[in-house]
Amino acid sequence: MTNMIPGLWMIITSIFLPLIPQYLRQPVMLLSVAASASSLLNGFGVFVEWEILGNTLILYQADNLTLPFALIFHLASVLIIIYAWHNKNLMENMATLAYAGAAIGALHAGDFFSLFIWMESTALTSAFIVFAGNTPSARSSAMRYLIIQVCSGVLLLIGASLMTLQTGNYLLTKLDLSNNFGIFIFLAFGIKAAFPLLNGWLQDSYPESSPTGTVALSAFTTKLAIYALARTFPGVDTLIWIGAIMTVFPVFFAVIENDLRRVLSFSLNNQLGFMVVGIGIGTELSLNGTVAHAFVHIIYKALLFMSMGAVLHRVGTTKASELGGLYKYMPFTTIFCIIGAMSISAFPLFSGFVAKSLIMSALGGQGLILIYFVLFFASAGVLEHSGIKIPYFAFFAHERKMKVQEAPFNMLLAMGIAAFLCIGIGIFPKFLYSILPYSVEYQPYTLDHIVSQLQLLVFAILAFLFLVKFRLYPSEIKSTVLNTDWFYRKMLLGIGKPFFQSLHFITQKIYFILNLLFEFFIGKSKKFANLSYFKVTTPSFAATVLITILFVMLILAVI
Amino acid sequence: MSKNNLKTFAKYFIKIIILISILLVGIDFTFHRHAYFALEEIYGFPAFFGFVSFIFIVLVGKWLRKILMRKEDYYD
Structure with a gap:
């Protein structure tokens, strides 16, 4: 079992899931994650190679970069299974488990061809999760999603083939944009990381999935792309600019979007921007920042999507124009959502703060003043759409007449664990820092830093109160907001x-x-x-x- | 009764936020806040920056509605 490719147990289990009685499915899924997670104890090295047609593919390697991602992917799988404990949709359960397994497998691929196979597997399985949204719009969204993901896969294959042809090397190594294969591979990862203009699929498909499906989707595909970029393109300057644009432009869309799960998808995009900037800087501190940010981001973003999933589960919609006043009926969900919101906004003592600080410090250390203030500005934007808009419109805004029930216990449990981790990592960042790729002595809690961040956040909240007071804050309107998917859906x-x-x-x-x-x-x-x-x-x-x-x-x- | 709840909560919330804001700007005068760039070290700069950024984001978003907003069934 020690030499089993991580994630493979989960895929095998997902295939046999239909043979397992309904009431045993979730426990068995948890067991398979545990079996896969035992690989975390193997240490670093190359464990599985495969001789095929005279070439050697590396199917299982582990090092200081795969470890934090593998850990959080396993953790996310556990959270998702608990959150979806009540879910009887067999297709969705199978797809979710296989999707998580494929993503974990992809982390441990040592060459571009096995990475391609794993990435295609994540694309295929996750398309079924979108498909399981089971509405006409979800079904057509799933098709668009699949087409885009497959295009990304084909670009990766083109890049990998060209690379093998020109250099004879197909192992995962540092690349740059001076070769044509570098550009193909960069674009392939760029689609999955939702670069500006390539991001339409994310906001199109994630909000179309079921309450549980979106949580699964939010964790893996994009962070896998971040991992792949961090491995193959660290220190490529272009990424700094791409990342900076990514942090800013989804912010404006999130302000006016009505569907709160779509707002969270824009917010996810903006968070990826911070990670991409970290990869672009390429120093040990900044790469640590990217990994730390991906780690905490998966938890609080899942928490936010879980809270909106609970709202969708109980109320039947996440449209801001039809919500409000749920704090009275869903008090626990409200509290968990606010913890997620404070984490993503990077309040001190919450997990976002200890991770984002690394990237900001790396920017400061390099003297990149413009990008630094762009990200500072984007932080105010994060507070706007995820910190305030999500909890405000869902749980407060105005009183609600129709009664609803609090979320089921399993959903609350998953949210509770995620919320606990958000605060735990925020208060004790040492644990998180100890698993980062490079050992860096870093102290996020200095008085300078805490005051500076709190001034930014509290005065942004003050601005919000000011805008609401003078009725300048845009009200919720039933609408569709055009996004970059317009180019292929209309033009x-x-x-x-x-x-x-x-x-x-x-x-x-x-x-x-x-x-x-x-x-x-x-x-x-x-x-x-x-x-x-x-x-x-x-x-x-x-x-x-x-x-x-x-x-x-x-x-x-x-x- | 039920309407009062949210309103009283909002009243307290606003008071607390204003109090914290005053404290946070006040604390800036008690020590020299170090930062990576001199700009950020100006008294109350992050506060000013946060306030202005937030209003800018919301107002630009409102203006973007004119260009980007369509009917709910636009794609159907």
Whole structure:
């Protein structure tokens, strides 16, 4: 068992889940996570290699960078299983367990090809989680999600193939953007890390999933991309700018978005920006900051999504325009949500503070004054959308007439554990710092730093009270806010529809002629083809075209 | 009765926040706050920066609504 690839136990268990009686499923899922987590004790090194076609793939390696990510991925899996203890949807349970397992497996891949296989597995399994949202919009969102994730996978494959061809090396090593393969791999990870303009899929699909599904989605795919970027592109300057833009621009969207789970998805995007900046700086302190931030972020973001999931579970919606006043009926959920909100806003004594400080210090130490204040500004933005907007509109805002029940016990338990960790890590950061990749002596709690951060946060709250008092704070309006997914949901459709319609017309004409010839030579009794097979106007056909283009790019690149 | 709850809570909350704000700016005069950049060391700078940033974000967001907001069933 010691040489079992981490995560594989979870995938195997997920396959056999249908054979296990309903009431035993969640305990068995927990057991499989425990079995997988035993690999954390193995220490560092290369454990499993696979000889195939004369090449050696590294399927299981562990080092100081994989350890913190593996630890938090296992922890997140446990939280998700407890949170979804009541969930009887077999497909969602299977997909969630396999998704978490694949993400953990991906962390331990030692070369680009096994990483590609694991990343594709996470894409496929997570698409089923979106699909399990089980509404028409969730189903079409799942298809879009899958297409985008597969495109990212194909880009990774192109990059990895080019790299092997040009350098003969396919192991996970430090890359930069001076080679064409570097750019392909960078883009592949960029899609998964939701870089600006490549981020549409995240806000499109996450809020469409079930209350439990979103929590699972929020933990893995994007943080896997952060891990991959930290491993392959540390110190690439471009990332500093990309990250800075990522911290700022989702903030404005979050202000006006009505669906609170979508607000949290914008907020997730903004948090990824902080991590990407840390990777871009590339010093030991900043990379520690990125890993620490990813670690605490998974916990408090899951906590926030769990609290909104509990609201969705009990009220049936997370639209700000239909919520408010839930503090009276869901007091525990309210408290847990506020703890998550204070953690993400980086209040001292909460986990966000001890992690974000590392990145800010790294920026200060490098003298990057502009980026420093951009992130300082973004911190006020985090407070706005996650610190204030989420708890305010869901639990306060105005009194509620309709009674609702408090969240079920298992949901409260999962939220309670997450909240405990948020505060625990905030008060005792030593534990978190001890598992970071590099040993750095760092003290987040200095008077200078605490006063500075508190001034920023408290005066931002004051600004909020001021805006509400003078009725300047935007009210909740039922609406759709355009995001970068507009480009492929509306614009491409606008261009593509006439194009595919004319293509459809031409193919029909060709088949008509072929049919005539067929009839002439062979006879009328047998039809050449059924015209309805060849519908080239459907979205799936468009997706096929897109992916084919990418594959052709691959072949051209290799030739 | 039930309406009073949220209102009294809000009243106390506002008072507490104003009190903390005064304390936080006051404490700046008692010691020299070190920071990475001289700009941040100015008295009350983070407070001013937080207040202005927050209002800027909300007002820009409100203005963005004119460009980005569509009906709820826009994509259906």
